[in-house]
Amino acid sequence: MSTATKIAYADVETGTELPAQTFPVTRATLVRYAGASGDFNPIHWNERFAREVGLPDVIAHGMFTMAEAIRVVTDWVGDPGAVLEYGVRFTKPVIVPDDGEGAVIEVSGKVAAKLADNTVRVDLTAMSAGKKVLGMARAVVRLA
């Protein structure tokens, strides 16, 4: 397993904060993600359908939000191959209105525990429109 990461295990402590990031999401983002991921569920692009099934509007793919959140970790360490485990719970949808602005996902992370073999557990927080959209969002990553 690669250890070509920018961050050294010795340089982090429990509580070390990772640089936070914000990720914009528009309807165009979701259409592109649908094509790339193969997930064409209409709740992610068809407002009429989304409302029919009881949603307030079109929502982002949960897996899109999951993909954005881990960037706080992969941008921090440089090598995405250093991620050993990654899990989330989808707690609230990211609602993406067709208003020319869309939504924003705000992601922060901190080192929650230093583990064996130069690995650390990072706990992530992902918010959109003031609500926590991911729960139990955790990654284990190997540092240099």
Added chain:
Amino acid sequence: MALDQSFVGRTYPPTAPYEVGREKIREFAVAVGDPNPAYTDREAARALGHADVIAPPTFVFAITYDAAHRVLTDPALGLDYDRVVHGDQKFAYARPVRAGDLLSVVSTIEAVKSLAGNDIVDVRGEVRDASGELVVTAWTKLVSRAAEEG
């Protein structure tokens, strides 16, 4: 609708191999807006110790979900797929997925339960390469929401 508990522990035959393409990885990285060169530049990936460009961590979901979907739409299980939402997702990586991989998935139904009218199914997908080495294990929790009350 009650799910058929006898599905717990069932394991399904490996899926036909999925060939991980360099351009498919690039398309996915662009779609999530991630400019990390490890996804698109072979030299950058090699400098990090990888044999070829690697895929973003969640890329493999398309492969494992496709395998899970085939299992969970078995009418005998009794899951109302029209009401299914994604509850939890977890991955454990033995190594990153990379271009050129031929990946095959073995799906196992780990749990089937009903809570407050919601039907919940946990599926584990073990993703192996052409040599049979484990690459990623994916755990997916799907929840079929209870019908709204009148």
